[in-house]
Amino acid sequence: MDATNPLSDVRAAAPIRVRSGRRIADRVLRVSCLVATLIGAVVLGSILLMLILEGVKGFSPGLFVEPTPGPGSDGGGIANAILGSLVLTLIGIVVATPIGVMAGTYLAEYGRTSKLADLIRFLNDILLSAPSILIGLFVYTLMVRPMGTYSGWAGGVALAIIATPVIVRTTEDMLRLVPGSLREAGAALGAPPSRVILSVTWRAASAGIVTGIILALARIAGETAPLLFTALNNNSWFSPTLMGGVANLPVMIYQFALSPYPNWQSLAWSGALLITVTILALSVVARLVIKNPKAR
């Protein structure tokens, strides 16, 4: 009997043989995994919805040309905070990019076998997830206290410290993907290591390195905690030397959102919408450029 048609036998028996406990466990797993994923999606959706509903209300031409208003007064915009955020982020990324790319190059090209490079790689990974508020405290001690004043420079350095590990990590990962035969070919032509790196490996990994820089940009654009003690905030245009408080979107949002003035709250929502859309766009761009999603 079973020799003639084993398949039909198995099929007929299968639904009966699965104990209901096993089936229920399986069903529960499937449903709870789906629910978990839905929760994630719903949270993201509700955050975006909240920002759009609250943020668009405050949009007006004045938002982008006028500085933040004083407590309780009407009108005004967030132009100083937008410009300040751009300047701080720019300082951060300009400082972090050469250091990060060079450090990543050292780890991938020169320090493959050295113990020190292993240590640095490990500590870089730690720094990647270190609490950003501690970096604020560090830069406060390093720059704000000796200089006697909050400054945009201190804020930029704090952001640079947060951006550097991201760039180091992506640069190293991307350089490691470059096949060794390319380097050997360069060396066989008589090029010294620095020339091989400059014109062969960097060029081969350039898309990945740029992605790392964009990711770092997205990371630091929304950072608030390290700016609290370094660039602080300022309710007017900041000085061109960047000394004293420099207005920036994250700290402005923090202070205005928790303030009792409706006008300030509305400006905070508009700023929040602006900054989130920018950052999400940057991360989407970075993810589209990159083929390897390992860079975090």
Next chain:
Amino acid sequence: MTALTEQIALARTESRLRKGPSPGLDALFRGAAFGSALLVLLVLVGILISVFYGGWPAFREFGFGFLTSSAWNIGTEQYGALVAIIGTLASALLALMIGVPLSLGIAVYLTQLCPGWARKPVGMTIELLASVPSIIYGMWGLFIFAPLFARFVQVPVSNLVEGLPIVGTLLYARVPSGVGILTAGIILAIMIVPFVASITRDMLDQIPTMLRESAYGIGCTTWEVVRHVLVPQASVSIIGAIMLGLGRALGETMAVTFVIGNANRLSSSIFDPGSTIASRIANEFNEADGMQLNALMALGCILFLITFVVLIIARLLVRRVKVA
């Protein structure tokens, strides 16, 4: 004739190449790369030194009692770290209790259950959660989540457990405002989900398909494959990913500052407001001077040590699997 000119041309280009970077420049490049790498190390050491140096007067003044005292009195200059340490640990542990099942569910969904066409968009959605700035999570938590939480969870649960032993104190909200340690834990859970989920997903993806297929082949259900094949295979790195999430939850500042309520007293209920090390530093640092500043720096030093240990363990666990 042509061969000769070719040779000359070749010789010329060759000499131009040789003139390129001199050995000095080569060494300079190497030195710059090495120096930059060293800078990463110096920054980490610098952070430790700065918080320790800043916090030293507080450690000297209060000694070991700094860790066990719950005082935080600016008038009498009495400071203790206990409330902030407990708030930090409690909110981070709550975040893990809520966030880890969510993350594992998402990772299993993405690797095992999700139809192929939906994998990319769904994965992208979860990863975008990681890019949302923490201050936005704070606003969402305070303005959207907290009112709902107060109305649909805090008030009914408080009414239900009032007067009961243990749960009556643990889950009773004196002022059901929606903010508190549990709210902070929930927001932190959402914030760590994308990190834990994406590492776990990568780890599950690395498990050879053959293992999974053999399990299905002998008639296992999806639950049994996950429970007996995937989880044991990836367990070490999943624990590493969870520790990484813990490291983030411990040090998260802005979102927590919005929703924890910033209370300075010790409370037995997780519905009550509290404060974490990071939220207290964020709240008070700019107005602080003298001993208060030192005490805040000392809090920073404690936070550094806690997160450092957690992150080291996390990286060791994640790394060991990658090598193996």
